[in-house]
Amino acid sequence: MRRRKIIGGLLSAFLVAAGLGSTPALAQSDGSSSIKVGSSGLPIPRFVSLKSARVNLRVGPGTNYAVSWMYTKAGLPVEIIQEFDNWRRIRDVDGTDGWVNQALLSGNRTGIVAPWLKDKESTVPLVASTAPNARRVADVEPGALGNVKECDGAWCLMRFGSHEGWIQQDLIWGVYPGEIIDD
Template identity: 30%
Template sequence: MKISTLLCTVLLACLSAAPAAADEVKTPYWASIRAGEVNMRAGPGEDYKIEWVYHRPQLPMKVLRMMEGWRLVEDPDGARGWMLARFLTRQRSALVKGQGLADMREKGSADSRLLWRVEKGVVALIDDCEDGWCQVKIGERSGYIRQDRLWGAGEP
């Protein structure tokens, strides 16, 4: 009898731990668009008006709130609305911002060899950021861009 009681207790503990793990995600956090077409809605449901339609996979989004399969997000232009969570991924990406072209360097320093110059609005996948520089990949090209030239890098 004691073994069956112990097994039931362990089973209940495991089942109750799963929802707690889902709640551990803290907002805000960075995400990116997973699909080729995603709607941003005025509220967390398919009955709400579509505010924007995005056609840009990997575009970074800041997730501000979570509600039952929906995420309140902010885009690089500051527009806020709700997206279905399944259309977002935790893959880190960033959008090049600021005036003029951003230098992509071989290493994370201003005196490192210049590889390319990147236009404002280009989306890059982020590997890691350290000492004010982010290691990025744009298509087949890799290098480092200053963190202050990227929306989606750093703390959300």
């Protein structure tokens, strides 16, 4: 059976154009610190995704603050690290942080495959199950963006276009190590 290779082409172009592809993001909360609850009643930090294809990142929590960046791709995972009224301070895969209105964020979970391996000659296996020696469904390039369906603490079930399979959880930016996500 021929394996398919899933690429992060569009995401790669976006990350390079946005300046996000210049340095790998290794920093991701390890989930070991005590989790706080924000004014929304939800935990902080937590991962969400961008709802809109045009999201202004501001230097402060309000429209009176300057725009420091504009995201141009819906679905990118970001981490909420602070809340103020209806504004959320987020951090992206590159470690850049700023404020966005909560209306521009979605609870849909997405993840970027091993962005720290971008620009290396490697792929990440997408497998049919978490069993040892599971059939490889596809090879996913670092930087590819996918939808997170569920995670069991060690593996995440993800969808990339028409391909669905399991990827080791520690190879995904957009979920915490050990985090359980039920579909």
